[in-house]
Amino acid sequence: MRNEVRFSGFGGQGIILSAVIVGRAAVIYDNKYAVQTQVYGPEARGGASMSQVIIDDDPILYPKVATPDIYLIMSQEGFEKYGAVAEDPSVMLIDSTLVHSRPKCRCIEIPATREAKLTLKKDIVANIVMLGALVAATHVVSEESLRKAILDSVPKGTEDLNLKAMQLGLQLGKQP
Amino acid sequence: MSYEDWYRQDRLPHIFCAGCGNGTIINCTLAAIEQMDWKKEDTVFVSGIGCSSRAPGYILTDSLHTTHGRAIAFATGVKMANPDLHVVVFTGDGDMAAIGGNHFIHACRRNIDLTVICMNNQIYGMTGGQGSPTTPKGCLSSTTPFGCAETPFDLCELATAAGANYVSRWTSYHVKELEKAVKVGLETPGFSFIEALVQCPTAFGRRNKFRQVADHVEYLRSHSLLKAKRDRMLENGEHIPEDMYIVGEITRRKRPAMGVKP
């Protein structure tokens, strides 16, 4: 079983961290293999940031993502630059608060930024809401592994907030 | 024990020209070290490239004769890796102020616990007399055949501005003062910089009307102006002639330093 996940959004949303958390969950807690890569450079700061994770039951040879089967898109510019190419049978989770375009592939709309703001009073954890939704919708890593990897990665004192964000995302991402 | 015990007898004779001022500076340095009671095994000399930089090769301690301009950067590694070692750098005006200028100002800024002794002969002596960043305006060298048109560095002002804890300037005429200055430099935690103006009969004197060694040393003496006297003259609004070298202790302070023996 192999999944290739592409994350994109704008600088400051925690796009890279989200990808690292998923990779960490897969490697450390699901005992799988993962490779995380990202786009570097000045254009990745102000504009659209992008990171990709491959998750595999077997060792990963070629480390670059060719065609992602899962997209997690959190900004309009990120969609245009890194998401618009998506086609079936890929699936895309979008932060519907910030992205107004829709892809040609199956799309799961998650109002992550709005819900983070309204429910948790902190839109900074919108990326963690998206991670919860990602796991609920795709099971790329287990819920428990995601929880542990989030706790490993977030600043001290913000653990409860981030776990609440993850729970919120798990609810929002549940598929019928 | 005398400072002569610090020389490598099996390396003699040395390569310095007859009448060279560098030997005077090395003697003054070793005499100062002798007074410090340092042990040979705890002392390291580091140098770059040029006449001055040959000095460590004649001294019976661990020594590192490095690449052109980089002595202070190498010395920084030695001192930071083992602050128990006493690290002294011999350098020259071309080595330290031209190709090594960046390392010099950054070592001053870090105020790392080194003593740097610059034998300033105002020329590249070893390679036959090219102009350096301290060649005085109008002086002749093989690369300034019509007289040096550039303004020379004031190395002591540079060291002071960049942050060194101790800065002084003397000449090869002022052996007692120089020895004392080196000793204060060795004692001062942080970056100590001692500039020693030296005669170079072969490459500088020959072209600049100092064919006789004594004439050049006399010039250095007569064109030295004690800092205290300079300061008084400034207070009185007196004119300071441009061709005077300000000698004495230029800077002494206790800024925080790096690499000091704990």
Add this chain to the structure above:
Amino acid sequence: MTRTEFWQGNTACAEGALAAGCNFFGGYPITPSTEVAEHMAAKLPKRGGVFIQMEDEIAGIASIIGAAWTGARAMTATSGPGLSLMMENIGFAAMTETPCVVINVQRGGPSTGQPTMSAQGDMMQVRFGSQGDYAIIALCPATVQEMFELTVKAFNLADKYRVPVFLMADETIGHMREKVIVPDTVERVNRKPLVPGTLPFKADADLVPGFPQFGKGHHVHVTGLTHDERGYPAATNPKLHANLVQRLVDKIENARNDMADYDVINPGASRVFIAYGAPVRTVQQVMYDLNDTDIGFLRLRMVWPFPEKALAEFKNAKAFFIPEMNLGQMAREIERHIKLPVISIPKIGGELHTPADLISTLEAHP
């Protein structure tokens, strides 16, 4: 005992250095190697080591050479522009037989080039970049695990042979994160101390002299000038210079088979890939996808000294295929050692070869 980590390549490199007992880092930040310096800055002081950010790369390597003479296990990290600046002092380290480790995370050149993109364009520079004849050792990691392991190995080789050792990584491996199995302890080979009473630059049978550490009363003079066995300058003695430089080259080149580090896969194959660094991963993917025992693979972890005896292990080889993120630098070295066709698969621009890149080359050379 081991533990599992999900590390970036550059982090794994720094952790490898720490595991190897590196206690001095002097360097200058440069993309895409900066994370190595940042990790050392955070970790070294807490372990009693020294981190110092120098004013440029020239000073960076100067500082580690100085530190190495006090006995430190010293390292710097850089990328192409910095490696270019270091060249004179790399020659100094080779001439003075100073053990030190240089991490070079390669990016696209020449000049400022592509700071955030991947390349392998420094492979010839690292071997021949400083003036005169000398030899160095260069290792090329293809996984984040190897960023850790080969950094450890670099320190051991530097101490054993008293030579600068280069970890020639690339942006692809330096910046990716993947699984690393971290051992509790690593092997350590220490430099051989100078036997008191022996001349400081008189080599033993292995062509390597004992190390006269500063501060131990050896009173050693270390110079980049041609020097005799006492360490004293002897720059105009032709025979002495010839003997010294020949020994500096021979101590590495003669040991090439002892230190060689490579894997041979499908030795009976007729078409054989040779790769190092990130393109190894593409070759592995192609081998897996094609599942053809007539395609062989020589996977190099050590590139310099080049282990030419490994070429002879492919007895039925008809052609060698060399994917590199440069215009064929090592392909030229390989051509020098064999009479068979050597098909260079160059790729510049900053991206790793895709499996399709390699398969189309195979199809063009059936």
